[in-house]
Amino acid sequence: MSLSDVAELPFVHEFPATKYMGSKSRLLPFICGQLDKIPFESVLDAFSGSGCVSYALKERGKAVISNDFLSFCYYTAKATVENGVTLLSSTDVDFLTKKNRRAKDFITKTYSGLFFGEADCEFLDNLRANIGQLQDGDKIALALAAASRACMKKRPRGLFTFTGRKGWDGRKDLKLTMREQFLAAVDVFNKSVFDNHQENKAFNCDVFALDAPPVDLVYIDTPYVSPFSDCDYTRRYHFVEGFCRNWEGVEIMLNTKTKKFRSFETAFSTKSTAENSFQRLFSKFKDSVLAVSYSSNCIPDKKTMVGLLKEVKKDVRVFSAQHTYSHGNHQHKVGDNNNEVAEYLFIAQ
Ligand SMILES: C[S@@+](CC[C@H](N)C(=O)[O-])C[C@H]1O[C@@H](n2cnc3c(N)ncnc32)[C@H](O)[C@@H]1O
Numbered sequence: 001m002s003l004s005d006v007a008e009l010p011f012v013h014e015f016p017a018t019k020y021m022g023s024k025s026r027l028l029p030f031i032c033g034q035l036d037k038i039p040f041e042s043v044l045d046a047f048s049g050s051g052c053v054s055y056a057l058k059e060r061g062k063a064v065i066s067n068d069f070l071s072f073c074y075y076t077a078k079a080t081v082e083n084g085v086t087l088l089s090s091t092d093v094d095f096l097t098k099k100n101r102r103a104k105d106f107i108t109k110t111y112s113g114l115f116f117g118e119a120d121c122e123f124l125d126n127l128r129a130n131i132g133q134l135q136d137g138d139k140i141a142l143a144l145a146a147a148s149r150a151c152m153k154k155r156p157r158g159l160f161t162f163t164g165r166k167g168w169d170g171r172k173d174l175k176l177t178m179r180e181q182f183l184a185a186v187d188v189f190n191k192s193v194f195d196n197h198q199e200n201k202a203f204n205c206d207v208f209a210l211d212a213p214p215v216d217l218v219y220i221d222t223p224y225v226s227p228f229s230d231c232d233y234t235r236r237y238h239f240v241e242g243f244c245r246n247w248e249g250v251e252i253m254l255n256t257k258t259k260k261f262r263s264f265e266t267a268f269s270t271k272s273t274a275e276n277s278f279q280r281l282f283s284k285f286k287d288s289v290l291a292v293s294y295s296s297n298c299i300p301d302k303k304t305m306v307g308l309l310k311e312v313k314k315d316v317r318v319f320s321a322q323h324t325y326s327h328g329n330h331q332h333k334v335g336d337n338n339n340e341v342a343e344y345l346f347i348a349q
Contacts, residue, residue, distance in 0.1 A: 084195030
C-alpha cells in the first residue's frame with residue numbers, strides 16, 4: 001500500500017501538529033485504518049511523542065492512556081488527550097503574559113542568542129515564572145504545551161541541536177515574536193480540547209516503570225535504532241524539555257554550544273540493548289493486543305521483531321506502507337533513497 005493511495009485522515013478537532021521527529025501524523029490513515037478493524041475500547045499509546053496517535057484514538061471514542069518519558073510530550077498529551085473541558089481564558093492569558101517582578105533571568109542569561117534573541121528569552125523567563133503560579137493542572141499543561149509549541153515553531157525544523165541562524169529561511173513562523181507565537185499556540189491548543197466522554201489519562205514515565213491500568217490494546221512506537229539517526233529525543237528537544245521541567249533535576253553541560261543537558265537514557269537507543277528491550281516490552285504488555293509501528297531501515301530487522309512478538313502472541317500480522325521521511329539528521333538528507341522506507345505495523349494478538 002502506498003500512502004498516496006489512502007485519503008488523509010482528517011481530525012474532526014484541530015490537533016496542534018508539530019514537526020516532531022518520528023511523528024506518525026502522515027501515517028495515521030494507515031495506522032488507524034488497520035486499528036479500526038480490531039475491536040478494542042481502551043488503548044495505551046506507550047511512546048506518545050507529538051501525541052497525534054493518542055489524539056486520533058481519542059477522536060475514535062477510545063479510552064486513551066498516553067505515556068512518554070519527555071515532560072513536554074506529557075504536557076501535550078495531558079492538555080489535549082486527558083483534558084476534555086479546560087481552556088485558557090483571556091484572563092488566564094493576561095495573567096500568563098503580565099510582567100512578573102519575581103521572574104528569574106535564567107533563560108535570558110543562558111540561552112540569549114543561541115536559539116532566540118534576548119527579548120524572546122525575557123518573555124520566556126517571565127512566562128515560566130507566571131506558569132509556576134497557576135494552580136489548575138490542566139491549565140499548567142495547556143500553558144507549558146503552548147509555550148513548547150511556540151518555541152518549536154520559532155526554530156528551523158523545530159530543533160535545538162544547532163544555534164544561530166542556520167536554516168533560517170525567513171518563514172513567517174521564524175519572524176513572529178515569542179509572544180505572538182505563544183498567543184497563537186494558546187489558540188490552537190484551546191481549539192484542540194474536546195470531551196470524548198472517556199477517562200483519558202497522561203503519564204510521564206519510563207515505559208518500564210509505567211504502572212497504568214490494563215488496556216485492550218497497546219500501541220508501541222519506540223525510538224528506533226537505524227544507521228541514519230541517533231534517535232536521541234532529549235538532544236533534539238532539550239530546550240523545551242528544560243522549559244517544562246524548569247531545568248530542575250537535569251545536568252546542563254555548559255561547555256556545549258547548545259547548552260543542552262545530559263540525555264535521558266533509554267534502553268531502545270543502542271543496537272546492543274534494543275532487542276532485549278523489545279523482548280521485555282512485549283512481555284510487559286503480553287495480556288493486551290500489541291500494535292507496533294516499525295520501519296524497514298531499523299535494527300533489529302523485521303524477521304527478528306516478528307520472532308520476538310511470536311514469543312508472547314500466537315497471531316502476528318505485518319502490514320506495510322511506503323513512506324518518505326522529510327526529517328532526518330545531516331547524514332540522512334531529504335531526497336536520499338535512505339528516506340524511502342517501508343513503514344510496518346505489526347499486529348499481534
Ligand atoms: C518515535 S517517537 C513516538 C512518536 C509518536 N508516535 C508520534 O506520532 O508523534 C518515540 C517516543 O518515545 C519516547 N521514549 C523514548 N524512550 C522512552 C522510554 N524508555 N519510555 C517512555 N518513552 C520513551 C521519546 O521521548 C519519543 O517521544
